[in-house]
Amino acid sequence: MRRVIRTATIDDLSDIAEVEALCFPAAEAASSEDFKKRLLVYPEHFVLLYEDDRLVSFVDGMVTDAPDLEDIMYEDASLHDPEGKWQMIFGVNTIPSCRKKGYAGMLIHKLIDMAREQGREGLVLTCKEELISYYSKFGFVNEGLSSSFHGGVIWYQMRLTFDKK
Numbered sequence: 001m002r003r004v005i006r007t008a009t010i011d012d013l014s015d016i017a018e019v020e021a022l023c024f025p026a027a028e029a030a031s032s033e034d035f036k037k038r039l040l041v042y043p044e045h046f047v048l049l050y051e052d053d054r055l056v057s058f059v060d061g062m063v064t065d066a067p068d069l070e071d072i073m074y075e076d077a078s079l080h081d082p083e084g085k086w087q088m089i090f091g092v093n094t095i096p097s098c099r100k101k102g103y104a105g106m107l108i109h110k111l112i113d114m115a116r117e118q119g120r121e122g123l124v125l126t127c128k129e130e131l132i133s134y135y136s137k138f139g140f141v142n143e144g145l146s147s148s149f150h151g152g153v154i155w156y157q158m159r160l161t162f163d164k165k
């Protein structure tokens, strides 16, 4: 089995939408239309993991100067600012049959490395309570309840801030 980690192109749209649907309940899953809008604007801020020809895990998010992750960002790809300070993380997904192999961790590390190389201030994500300790392992700090009501669920915002040189 060959494992490949790479950024996305618009050609990955159907694979990405399929993985999302396997990972999230319908109320929380981004639609194929949402991903299309994102992939047309910031494909280089998607990181994908393929096992042979099968997409099994991905992470994505826009870059913005706004310090907090807001629900509108999920839908409005025009808010992406290539020069922005913060790499947002919108989704972390691994298909059920490939979980607990460290795949999401590899992709999160890759996105962190990319954001550091690009001179960002750090990364911001929102997550459910049960994943706070998972993201803490990467250096994310819990900032408490997020303003998000995405999918009618309670979300916490977490931030990883790079040390200033």
Ligand SMILES: CC(C)(COP(=O)(O)OP(=O)(O)OC[C@H]1O[C@@H](n2cnc3c(N)ncnc32)[C@H](O)[C@@H]1OP(=O)(O)O)[C@@H](O)C(=O)NCCC(=O)NCCS
Pocket: 023, 024, 057, 091, 092, 093, 094, 095, 098, 099, 100, 101, 102, 103, 104, 105, 106, 126, 127, 128, 130, 131, 134
């Ligand atoms: C969360 C998710 C991306 C992890 O993917 P993965 O490739 O299995 O991640 P890794 O192998 O790097 O890490 C696995 C760790 O995830 C954590 N984790 C995953 N789901 C969890 C849950 N429901 N509750 C608590 N911890 C959880 C655990 O710490 C686990 O570590 P363990 O192996 O020691 O138990 C995957 O479970 C998934 O796609 N879930 C559904 C979508 C989702 O909730 N995404 C996160 C949005 S904030």
